[in-house]
Amino acid sequence: MQADPLQPRPGQVEAGSVVGLWRYPVKSMIGEELNATEVTDRGLVGDRRFAVVDAATGKVAGAKNPRKWRTFFDFRAAYVEPPTRGSKLPAVRLTLPDGTVATSEQPDLASVLSSALGREVAFAEAEHDREASGAQAEEYWPDMEGLEHRDTVTEWELPAGTFFDLAVVHLLTTATIERLRALYPEGRFEVRRFRPNIVVATGPDQQGFVENDWIGRTLAIGDEVRLRITGPCPRCVMTTLPQGDLPKDAGILRAAAQNNEANVGVYSDVVKSGTIRRGDDVTLA
Numbered sequence: 001m002q003a004d005p006l007q008p009r010p011g012q013v014e015a016g017s018v019v020g021l022w023r024y025p026v027k028s029m030i031g032e033e034l035n036a037t038e039v040t041d042r043g044l045v046g047d048r049r050f051a052v053v054d055a056a057t058g059k060v061a062g063a064k065n066p067r068k069w070r071t072f073f074d075f076r077a078a079y080v081e082p083p084t085r086g087s088k089l090p091a092v093r094l095t096l097p098d099g100t101v102a103t104s105e106q107p108d109l110a111s112v113l114s115s116a117l118g119r120e121v122a123f124a125e126a127e128h129d130r131e132a133s134g135a136q137a138e139e140y141w142p143d144m145e146g147l148e149h150r151d152t153v154t155e156w157e158l159p160a161g162t163f164f165d166l167a168v169v170h171l172l173t174t175a176t177i178e179r180l181r182a183l184y185p186e187g188r189f190e191v192r193r194f195r196p197n198i199v200v201a202t203g204p205d206q207q208g209f210v211e212n213d214w215i216g217r218t219l220a221i222g223d224e225v226r227l228r229i230t231g232p233c234p235r236c237v238m239t240t241l242p243q244g245d246l247p248k249d250a251g252i253l254r255a256a257a258q259n260n261e262a263n264v265g266v267y268s269d270v271v272k273s274g275t276i277r278r279g280d281d282v283t284l285a
Helices: 109-117 174-183 210-214 250-260
Strands: 013-023 036-040 050-054 076-079 092-095 101-103 121-125 136-141 152-157 169-173 198-201 218-221 225-234 263-272 274-277 281-284
Touching: 013 036, 013 274, 101 109, 109 121, 169 174, 169 210, 169 225, 174 198, 174 210, 174 250, 174 263, 210 225, 210 263, 225 274, 250 263
Parallel strands: 169 198
Antiparallel strands: 013 198, 013 281, 036 274, 050 121, 076 092, 092 101, 136 152, 169 263, 218 225, 218 281, 225 263
């Protein structure tokens, strides 16, 4: 008798299903929601391949330091057509706060972005073949109990040849979102505040910060992709910032800091490439 392909294999535990896929072509800008995406050892194809760089310091600009860069969540970035692995990336369409549309291929893009941001910047693409990144970024830490630093700006080096903070894939479950909502019902906990790549809907029997128990294990998504969960995803001031109709709310980060060591979701490495689709089953080995 042939095994049911929808049932977990021996040794695997059903974890849920994919209900959200997100790609962020430009670091710190609002990204694009997807129905399907290819995944390689560098994460979702086209994810965080570009960044804005401060011309004065050479550091990667972004919403992690809102005292310097106040409007990043008013910028949107999306590819003009879906990128595919092994092919040259298509152009990125950028929508500025005033509604102006620009593309990554126009020669005056740096000037356009500099005018919109109020500081001289460059537009850069990640160089995947570099052994050492050299790219640095800044992060402001609010004065909040439970954070590693308080009311200060720190610097860190990005992983070699990338514009990722720590790892190539960020995964979040609906159980974690629901737990945070219960802990701080006054806050609007929505996926877009946390900028994950993959959102997994967990069953009613899985409650709380369930991803914490996945660290060190392998996640199978659909028939192809396998992720190794490497650690928790520490959150920062970005989660508190306004975007669209979401208000500024320090309580969002405070709830995570007081109840889960400021972590929301987990990071992972890709151990097997392939395609992920909304609706794919997720199992844990």
